[in-house]
Structures are given as structure tokens and as C-alpha cells.
Amino acid sequence: MKEKITGHSIQLFEKKGFSETSIQDIVDSLGVTKGTFYYYFSSKEELLMDIHLGYINELLVHQEQILNDRSKNCKQKLFEIVNMLITNIQRQGAAAKIFFREMKNLSSERLALIVPKRDQFRLNIEALINDGISKKEFRQDLNARIVTMGILGITNWSYQWFNPNGMVSDREVAEIFVEMILKGIQEN
Structure with missing residues (x-):
């Protein structure tokens, strides 16, 4: 129940x-x-907290699995994380919208439990970008923090517009995003 x-x-x-x-x-x-x-x-806010924890905890578990896969390089791990966020829209799209939109309705005590988990997800991506820079998979002049925020910006906003049953599949959206992230949009 x-x-x-x-x-x-x-x-x-x-x-x-x-x-x-x-x-x-x-x-x-x-x-x-x-x-x-x-x-x-005990309250509607506790229910909201339960939704928030369920959402972020599931993302962190899947992200850790991707990051700990030694058979993949940094580019592949980045794709897998972006793909996870996009494919997650079909299963968790409504929960994601609530996570981002309704966080303001949590008390400061409850936010203190959610924000570190959200930050950990971001810091894990930033560490992956830094790892890719050090392994020369990514450009050496990148600002990993800003790149990470950009990645999260485009993927998190996708919950607002992406239709998993639309003309473009979730995997195709992830491929387009990662291609754009890795190569930019400037014609060479």
C-alpha cells in the first residue's frame, strides 16, 4: 500500500x-x-521526502555501477550516465519533475539529507570529467565544474520536454547530447 x-x-x-x-x-x-x-x-512532507530519497538514491546506485565498470573508458561512462538520465524519464519522469520542482517544499532538516546526495551525483560526474582530462580523453583546457553543470543542465531539463514515446528514442537523445558535449556544435 x-x-x-x-x-x-x-x-x-x-x-x-x-x-x-x-x-x-x-x-x-x-x-x-x-x-x-x-x-x-506522518505528513505530506514526509511522503515528499520519501519520493525525493527514492529518486536520488536510485540514481546514485546506477551511477556508481557505471563509474565502477572498469571495462569502460571515461567517454563511455559519460555516455552511460547521460543515457541513464534520459532513459530514466520513461520510468521516473514524474518523480524527477517532483524532485526538481518541489524541493522547495521540504524543510531545512529534510533538505539537509537530500542536498548532499544531489551534490554527490554532481561531484561524481565532475570527477569523471577530471579523470577524462587526466587520461587525455577530454580536452585539457576544460573547466570540469562548468562542464558538469552544463551536462546536468541539459539532461535535467529534458524531463520537461522529452517524450519517450516520440519520434526520437531516449538512446538517440543521449547520443546527440554526448556528441554535442564531446564535439560541440561548431563545424570544423
Whole structure:
């Protein structure tokens, strides 16, 4: 039931927003009582925190698997991370929107648990870029921090516009992004 509450809440939060969705809306969508909700969550904010933790923890686990794969070079790992973020839209797109849009509704105590995880994801990419620079897979004059922010900017914004059932596949979008990241858009 906890997963059902979370799933329905993600749908409602995506459509109406966190602030505009009441606990009554959530339980009505499930046909259960508020007592059922409060059995699993002490508040709507705790539910939001659960959504945030589920989303970022899953990304970190997959990112670590990619980074620890010794059979791939830095370019391949970068592609795999970008591809993971884009393919994740079909499964976790609504949760991602909530993660980015509704973070402002978490208390400072709860944010203190989420922000370090979000930062770790970013720092892992930055370390990968630095590793690629040191191994001469990437240009030596790159600012790894800015490149990392650019990568996260284009991939995270994709949750707003990318349709996994559209004319371009998630893998094709990831390939276009990585090609653009690695080679830029200037004609040689």
C-alpha cells in the first residue's frame, strides 16, 4: 500500500503540484481512509521526502555501477550516465519533475539529507570529467565544474520536454547530447 500511495501521490503532485494536492486528494484517488495514509506517512512532507530519497538514491546506485565498470573508458561512462538520465524519464519522469520542482517544499532538516546526495551525483560526474582530462580523453583546457553543470543542465531539463514515446528514442537523445558535449556544435 505504501508504494500505491507513493505512486498516486507522484501522479497528483505532477498534475496539481505539491501545495495544491491535499492528503484527502491522495486518499480519495486510492479509495482509502486518511488513517491508511497516516499508517505509512506522518505528513505530506514526509511522503515528499520519501519520493525525493527514492529518486536520488536510485540514481546514485546506477551511477556508481557505471563509474565502477572498469571495462569502460571515461567517454563511455559519460555516455552511460547521460543515457541513464534520459532513459530514466520513461520510468521516473514524474518523480524527477517532483524532485526538481518541489524541493522547495521540504524543510531545512529534510533538505539537509537530500542536498548532499544531489551534490554527490554532481561531484561524481565532475570527477569523471577530471579523470577524462587526466587520461587525455577530454580536452585539457576544460573547466570540469562548468562542464558538469552544463551536462546536468541539459539532461535535467529534458524531463520537461522529452517524450519517450516520440519520434526520437531516449538512446538517440543521449547520443546527440554526448556528441554535442564531446564535439560541440561548431563545424570544423
